[in-house]
Amino acid sequence: MQFHDITTDKKKTHVVQTPGTHVFFFFNKTGDLSFDIESKKARVYIFGMYLGKKKARFFVKTSQKHSVGDSTSSLLINGVFFDEAVFAHEGLITIPKEAKNVAAEQYGHNVLMSKKCSVESKPFLEIDTHDVTCTHAVTTGTLNKEQVRYLMTRGISKKKAQILMLSGFFEEVFAKMHDVGITKEIDAYKEKLREYQTS
C-alpha cells in the first residue's frame, strides 16, 4: 500500500503505474488534480477534506482517468463550510473503450453551517464501454436539525452538539482510510482538524 499526502504537493498529475493499493489524501486543497490509472490491478483511493471559514475559497477539479482495465478508483470528499466560505468541485471519471472490467466511484458530501456559504458540485462521467460499474453520489445540506435538538435535550450546548456531529461527519472519511490501511496518520489529521475548527 502506498500513501501520498498531496495537500502541499504542487503536481497536477499523479500517475499510478503499479498494481496494488494507492491512497491519496488532501486537506483544503485548491487546484487541478488528475489521477491517471495506467496499471492493471491498481486500486486507487482518493480522500479529500475541507473545512472552510470566513471568506475561504476552494476550487478543485479532480479527474479519475482509467486508461487500462481491471482497475478500480474511489473518490470521497467531505466538506464543512461556515460563514461566507465558497467551495466548487468538478469531478470527472473517464473510462475509454479499451478499459474493461473497471469499477469507479465518486462521493461528495457537503455540510453548510451558515446561510451565506455556497457550494457548487459537478460530478461528471464519460463512459465508453459497457464492461464497467460506475457510480457517483453528491449531497449538500445542513446538519440534521432533529439530531442537534436531540443532543441538546441531553444537556449538550448547541455549539458542542454541532462540533460533535461534524466530527462524526469527518469520521466517515477517517474510517474509510483506516479500512484501506492508513492508521498512524489519522490521529495527526484529527488533531489538525480540531485545531482548525476551534481557531
Next chain:
Amino acid sequence: MKAKKNKDSFVYKTKKGLSPSTVSEISKLKNEPSWMREKRLHAYSLFKKKPIPSWGPDLSNLDFNSITYFLRATEKTESTWDKVPDDIKKTYDKLGIPEAEKQFLAGVSAQYESEVVYENVKEELKKQGVLFCDMDTALKKHPQYLYEYFGTLVPPNDNMFASLNSAVWSGGSFIYVPKGVHVDLPLQAYFRINAELFGQFERTLIIADEGSFVHYIEGCTAPQYRTDSLHAAVVEIFVKKNARVRYTTVQNWSKNIYNLVTKRARAEENAIMEWVDANIGSGITMKYPGVFLAGKGAKGEVLSLSTAAKGQEQDTGAKMIHAAPNTSSRIISKSIVKDGGVGTFRSLVDMQEGATNASSYVSCDSLILDAQSHARTYPYMRVKEGDSTVEHEATVEKIGEEKIWYLENRGVSKENAESMIVNGFVDPIAKEIPLEYAIELNRLIQLEMEGSVG
C-alpha cells in the same frame, strides 16, 4: 380513424432559407396582428447574432439555408410514401399501425382527425370553460393570453433555437384552464383538426389558472418521418397557485431529424409541474425541460427516459431553479444506449439565496449494452442557500451477467431475459406514461432490443 380530404388544395410555402422578408411573409400569410409580426422580426435579428452552442452534440451539419420555414398544411405534403425509409415502414407493420395513421405519421398525409372522439371532447371542454386550440387560432380568438404570456418564460434571446422558433413559429397547442377546473381526460394534439399537428417550429402555451389540473400529451410512440430535418419547438407553461400540470412527451422522430427543443414551466405558490419525457427517436435531441420554482412550496418533477441506438445522440436532462422557500424538485433519468449510440444527461439544480428549506433529489442511471456505446452525465448543482438540501446519485452499468444467468436458470431464454431486465429498468418511468402509450412503448423498446443480443 381516416385521413380526410381538405376542400382548399393550394399550398402556401415560403422560399427555402430565412430572411426578414420570409419572416414578414409568414406573419402576413397568417394575418397576424402587428405586435406579433414585430416580435417575430425582433427574434429574427437575435437569431442572426446567436452562435451555435459550443457544447453538446455536433450541430455543424445543420444547414439553415436549405430549410423551408413555412408550409401551410393541406391534404398533401411534399413527401410521398416511396420516400419513407424502409425501417420506418417495417416498424409501423410490427406495431400494427392502421393504414391511414401510417400515412399521417410518415408525413405523407397532413391531416388526421378522429371525428367522434374530438366532438365529444370539445363538448366537455366547452362546458368547463377550457380553451384548447392551435396557437394560430389562439392568436386570433384569445390574443390577450398570448400578449401577456408569449415569450415571457422562454424569451427570444434565450438560445439560438428559441430565437429561431420565435421568428418562424407555426402551430403548436394553446390551452387555458380556468380556476378550479380539473380536466380529467388527457388532452392530445391528435384532438385538433386542420392544423399542423407535428410542425417543425411548434409553439405551445399552457396556462393553468389557480387550483386547476390538466395533463397534456405530445407525440406518439410510432416513428414520425419528415424530409426537413430540423424540429425546433418551444413550450411555455404557467402553473398558477395550487394548480397542477403534467406534460407527457413521447418522441420518436426519424433518425434524420435534429430535435432541439426548449421547454420551461413556471410554478407559483404550492403549484406542481411534472414533465414526463420519453425520447426514443431523432438523430440528435437536445432537450432539458425546466421548472422555475417561483412560489413558496412549489414542486417540480422531471421523469426522463431515453434510448439511443446507432446514429443517435440523446442529450437530455432537466433544470430546476429554486427561487422560493419550501420548494422541492425531483429529477429521475433512465438512459439506454447500444450499437454506438450516445446517451448524455445534463442537469442543473440551482438553489438561489432565499430558497430556505428547499430540497432536490436527482437520480440518473445509464444502461450500456455494448462496448461501442457511450454514456455521459454532466450534472450541475449550485447551492447559494445554506438552509437547503441537494442530493444526486448516478450509476452506469451493463446488464448484470448474474441476473441473466439467474433468469436462464428459470427457463427464460437469454433474449427474453435481457428484454425483461431492460423493461424493469425503464419501468419507474414507463408506468407514468398513459396506458396505451406504455404498451406501445414497451413493444417499441422490445423491437429496439432485437438484434442487440450478444
